[in-house]
Amino acid sequence: WRPLSTSELRALQREADRIIADCVSLPARPHTLTAQIDRVVLHPVAGLLILILILFVMFQAVFSWAQPIMELISGGFEALGAFVQANLPEGLLQSFLQNGVISGVGSVLVFLPQIIIIFLFILLLEDLGYMARAAFLMDRIMGGAGLHGRAFIPLLSSFACAIPGIMATRVIDNRRDRLTTILIAPLMTCSARIPVYTLIISAFVPAKDVFGWINLQGLVMFGLYTAGIVSALTVSALVKFFMWRDYEPAPFMLELPDYKLPRLQSVAIGIYIRAKMFLQRAGTTIFSMMVLIWFLASFPRPPIGATEPAIDYSLASIIGHAVEPVLAPLGFNWQIAVALIPGMAAREVAVAALGTVYAIEGGKEAAEQIGLVLASKWSLATALSLLAWFVFAPQCASTLAVIKRETGSWRWMGVTFVYMFVLAYIASLITYNVAVALGAG
Template identity: 70%
Template sequence: MLDTTKQAVRRIALVGAPNCGKTALFNALTGSRQKVGNYAGVTVERKKGVALTPGGRSLEIVDLPGTYSLRARSPDEEITRDVVLDRRPADTPDLLLAVADATNLRSAFRLVCELVQTGKPLVLVLNMIDIARHRGIEIETDALSRQLGIPVVAACAVRRAQMADLWQLLDQLSETHTFAKRENNWSEPSATQLRNLQREADRLIAQAVRYPEKPDNLTTRIDSVLLHPVAGLLVLLTVLFLMFQAVFDWAQPPMDLITSGFDTIGTLIQHLLGPGLVESFLVDGAIAGVGSVVSFLPQILIMFLFILLLEDLGYMARAAFLMDRIMGGVGLHGRAFIPLLSSFACAIPGIMAARVIDNRRDRMTTILVAPLMTCSARIPIYTLIIAAFIPAHRVAGFLSLQGLVMFGLYAVGIVSALGVSLVAKLIFWRNQPAPPFMLELPDYKLPRLKNVLIALMTRVKMFLHRAGTTIFTMTVVIWFLATFPMAPANATQPAIFYSFAAMIGHLIEPLLAPIGFTWQMSVALVPGMAAREVVVAALGTVYSIQGGADAALQVGHVLASQWTLPTALSFLAWYIFAPQCTSTLAVIKREAGGARWMWLSFGYMLALAYVASFIVYHIALAV
């Protein structure tokens, strides 16, 4: 008699290899009913959402980090292994959905065979079935189900019509469902066991999958260009160059619109309240501070849009493969390219993405240099200074001079990261040989608008939450320091010169005077440790109080009139290398397993920032 157990499914975990369409399936199941956090005790990203079945039942969906095996060679894969094997009781799922790319089943089936060995309730989802059928690949789902002893369903996460079978199955599983009991036969696979698993995967493919005689060669033809050692690099540089041009050209109209909106709100508040502390707090503090940061949201979204499109297209893995030869020469693994490119958006997910690198030497080097990538928090600072001091001219009739300068700042960050990784290789890893670089290249796929929009909206919420919490809090602190104590009645200078902010600024100024920083700049650097964007908010608050209501949200014009060009260039040089925000430093500590690497990162970046600013400032003075 078959041993069975009855269980109502309430929590489902998605398991699959990277680039199998797992995230697209998660988005299709949960829509906007999802949230992103971290697993308890670790900084591994945790994506959870709620799926409402056609029958009206609610299911919790957990998107586990991508993995090729339960051997868990990286921190990301350890989380997936522990959840699958019930080593994290708070996250134990009732059912595993093994997601496989229907166009690339060989590696997927090896993972499925491992999951079968665990004895957990399991369903295999053959995702991207539409692409497989278009290529002439025939998959006998019934034969696979019999061979594996689990339900198998075909689906396409980006087409609603091809999700019907999966939704029907989930509706059935959300009721009390009978599962065949299977023993847990999984153990840490040895090399021999892995070969046996791969042979079992090949056997399944031979029995249940039919491939066309003439395979699709479009991917091969595209790769012949994009992976070419010369043409491929030119394409990559062109893509990055266009991204930075777009950050300036495309974002300017919505930025102007946001700035005008905050200007209007500030003017209304001034007319309604009249001069006073409340008016100063709202206009000079909240609006001048938070508004000056929120106005840069379009540029940050454009940066994220490019990264998301490149990921969905399947180009990221090609770029990593292409960069391996260059990065390997300075001690960086080819897989480090994706974490480093992610760091252009924010260093925190970039550092966390280094978990996909299983070799500790390469992972630690990547973590060490990821903060040198120009994160989106630097964009408001760069844009503020560039717009104030670099004319909006065209080069060769179509290139933005401001965009070229922005590209140059990014390039300096990239080159410095390569230089630091080389130094780290010579100092820390001199006697450790680099492991071979192996990477699976996914098929090219057109990005889906829904998935891109969901990802963009998630980042908008995160940015606005940051603006409404950390940045607003620091802005209030700066406003208070810049307002109190009040100026005496017979004051001969603007009120801010008598404030706590001026006292703090003048105290720090002697340390920063050799690099051309004013006391106002010194004030802005301190809260900027909480978040880079706060620097712009702090300057906006300080100068709006110093210059009166007309200076609110017009920080760039004020800086252009009060800073010299050497000072502006020194400020830019500082923020190419300046130590990261406190959140990033905390993540470095957790990911590296101790404070030593965090302090090393903080110290070398602080030293680089000061030296670079000193050199740039004095060269600019001499010229």
């Protein structure tokens, strides 16, 4: 006995189908609700349109539904910052609480409603039984990019977080299929990118409707998610062409469950667990990074008689200006450079770091209105360049650590970091220069 090749396995399945067609009289397809719905959602054209529409509605909801709660949370942190400023004397303690803790951590927590909405859609679709249909629909497209159909679920999980998505690749039997999926999973737009995307989109994209009913900000967010999906499929196709040209994924077989109404208790527990994980990270990783950023942005203290903002004399300014020449071709200033470095721990830290740096530099108004500050200090070309950077950048140490653990090799972790960093730099460079040429600089 020897394992069958992909072509032999497909030929064997075709022969089995022929024998069944000649010898077996299959019962008529039952007229169940599941079968009737599947006639539409599994249609090769209508099914894909429905899938795209579902994703489009999800990203519209991220902005439309979450906005009132976000404004409430933002107002709470602004009031808390004002309370600290009014009741504590000026000094390091006031600066630490207002600019380090409240402006830093608060600038990330304000995006919790949007993250919950993303998880709500994913959990509802899973409980409904639609996810298996989506995997079936995407199999042909993913097969053309050199991916196995089973890769869809891990990649979809990576929309929430790349770490469980990478761990979910264990269901893929073939090592090449599994490794390819691991390499491209970080390109899927995880929830950690939402604070960055939302901050920049809210600051530079007007909150208006196009065609009378489509939210422009949600449309841009949908475009960023689409860019992540397209880039993942493109990288997979390139990996197949240059590394495993002689390899063909095995046929994809999947049992489609019956549709059922989502269990509200199960969905609520799922949302609670994911929100708790986000808050725990905000209370550990993000908080510790904010303490570090505040320290770097506050020390050493400016000399007596200094006329520039205090942050210009700090360690953060020194580090930022040292890194700035490397990032200057992308339109990034030293403040962005400072935010990207601790952002390696978690992408959300970049938002919190920007909040801390600009709050210390600009005072109370900057602490309360970070989006307006960015709009006044950055050009549109810089904002678009930073969005392009975060579509590709490997800014998550935990994800890299999981890649090393799942592949058992430092090599593939290094390959992932290098290729994503190169893609991020090239994408940002092209985006910035095209935007400047079009007059957005």
